[in-house]
Amino acid sequence: MKKIFYIISIIILYIFVSCDKVEPPYIENPVIIDTNNNEGTKRVLIEEFTGHLCPNCPEAAHITKVLENNYPGKITVIAIHAGNFAIPISPNYMTDFRTSAGNILNNSFGVYTYPSGMVDRISVLGSQLISPNDWGNIVNERLARQLQIDLKITSQYNENNRSFQCRVEAKTLDVITNPLMLVALFTEDSIIDYQKNNNPLYGPTPDIPNYTHNHVLRDCITNVWGDTLCDNCIVNNVYYKNYSFEIPNNWNADFVNLVVYCYDSATQEVLQVIEKRIK
Numbered sequence: 001m002k003k004i005f006y007i008i009s010i011i012i013l014y015i016f017v018s019c020d021k022v023e024p025p026y027i028e029n030p031v032i033i034d035t036n037n038n039e040g041t042k043r044v045l046i047e048e049f050t051g052h053l054c055p056n057c058p059e060a061a062h063i064t065k066v067l068e069n070n071y072p073g074k075i076t077v078i079a080i081h082a083g084n085f086a087i088p089i090s091p092n093y094m095t096d097f098r099t100s101a102g103n104i105l106n107n108s109f110g111v112y113t114y115p116s117g118m119v120d121r122i123s124v125l126g127s128q129l130i131s132p133n134d135w136g137n138i139v140n141e142r143l144a145r146q147l148q149i150d151l152k153i154t155s156q157y158n159e160n161n162r163s164f165q166c167r168v169e170a171k172t173l174d175v176i177t178n179p180l181m182l183v184a185l186f187t188e189d190s191i192i193d194y195q196k197n198n199n200p201l202y203g204p205t206p207d208i209p210n211y212t213h214n215h216v217l218r219d220c221i222t223n224v225w226g227d228t229l230c231d232n233c234i235v236n237n238v239y240y241k242n243y244s245f246e247i248p249n250n251w252n253a254d255f256v257n258l259v260v261y262c263y264d265s266a267t268q269e270v271l272q273v274i275e276k277r278i279k
Contacts, residue, residue, distance in 0.1 A: 001183050028168075040150055044142045045261050045273040046077045046135060048117040048215070049106060051085025052093055055198035055206065060115035060132040062202055067139055074143060076259055077215040078187055082141045084108030085114050085196075092194045092207065101185065101224040120270040121263065128268070140197060148174040150264050151274040163249040168260050170239045171228055178266040180233055183226035184243055186218040189255040215223070218256070221245050249278055253279055 046064055050057045064077045082095035083106055088094045105111075109118065109128060119138040124130055130138065150173060155166035169183065171174045195211035197203050203211065221243045230239050247253055263271035 001102060010070075022273045023247075041074070041077060042137050042143055042145055042147045043074050044071075044145070045120055045270045046075060046117055046139070047105070047121070048077055048079050048114050048115060048132075049082060049111045051081050051083060051087075051130075051215075052080050052095070052097065052194060052213075053087070053089065053196050053199065054085035054114045054209075055196040057085070057199045058202040058208065058211070059199050060117070062134045063135055064215070067136060070136075071143060075095065075139065076261075078217050079213065079215040080105055080217050082112060083114060092209070093196075095193050096214045097191075097213070097216055098144060099217055099219060101220045104224050121268045127267065128131055130194065135138070138160055146174070146178060148172070148271050151260055151262060151272050153258060153260060153274055153276050154267060154279065155258060155276060156225070157253065157278045159253070162249070162253065163244065164260060165244045166242070168241045168243070169179060172230070172233045172237055172239075174234055175235055176233045176264070176271075178264050179231040180271070181226035181265050182229040182230040182260065182262050182279060183242055184221040184241070184258065184260045186221070186245075186247075186251075187215045187257045187259055187275075188218050188251055189214040189216075190252070191216055191255075196204050213217070214258075219245075219248075226263070228265075 004059045024086065033035040048060060050062060068075045082102045086098050088096045111129060115132055117132065117135060118128050119130055119135055120142050121128050124134070124138065150171045152169040153166055155164065157164050168184065170182065191213040192210050194215060195213070197205050197208045229239060229241070247256060256278045257275050258278055259273065259275050261270050263270045
């Protein structure tokens with residue numbers, strides 16, 4: 001009996017430590033940048049590590065929504081469902097939002113606390129993984145940076161055979177000494193399913209049966225680490241990548257987004273991100 005009590009105590013402690021409580025304030029004295037014209041301006045990528053069994057994750061999702069509202073058109077979120085809080089559990093949590101790409105990212109960046117995330121994959125106090133409480137301040141700082149590379153997307157979607165083609169145009173605007181990598185992937189919004197929750201501000205507790213899952217990572221077009229865009233990149237040069245993909249039948253094409261981002265291969269810093277509905 002003592003042994004069983006000990007094991008249960010360890011499990012409870014693990015869950016308590018692994019699922020972080022998100023505390024206000026979410027943003028301290030933000031400087032709102034003009035977002036009327038998004039062409040040629042810096043945009044920010046938030047990679048949010050989450051799971052439908054994580055009771056603090058709805059609060060983190062709310063933070064990303066606040067940031068999207070504060071900076072219209074300048075925030076792209078990828079919700080990466082991975083780890084112990086993302087496993088399917090009967091009877092209500094049987095949808096598997098995990099992906100092979102998400103699992104690779106989760107393991108490669110050493111994620112063990114949920115929710116957590118990366119903002120342009122920059123390192124803060126020696127870690128790329130940042131608490132949701134700090135996302136707002138870092139986003140604000142990143143948006144104030146000079147744009148080093150500009151991205152544009154032209155695409156076409158065929159509703160009859162669900163085929164998707166796109167062309168990515170990347171123009172270097174600054175001297176960049178390290179090779180640049182380009183990642184293209186899909187996310188999906190408005191997926192209604194169960195979600196654990198411990199904050200009544202965001203829905204019923206402990207379960208939200210009709211939770212709206214947004215920005216869910218679906219699959220990568222490229223390798224999870226991307227394709228080489230350029231090595232010894234030349235300022236004001238334009239580089240192109242063409243991709244094609246067949247959209248699976250279980251994705252709602254009305255809510256599928258193409259996300260493309262470019263990062264420095266040496267530092268892993270995301271220099272620019274762009275997002276577009278496929279339809």
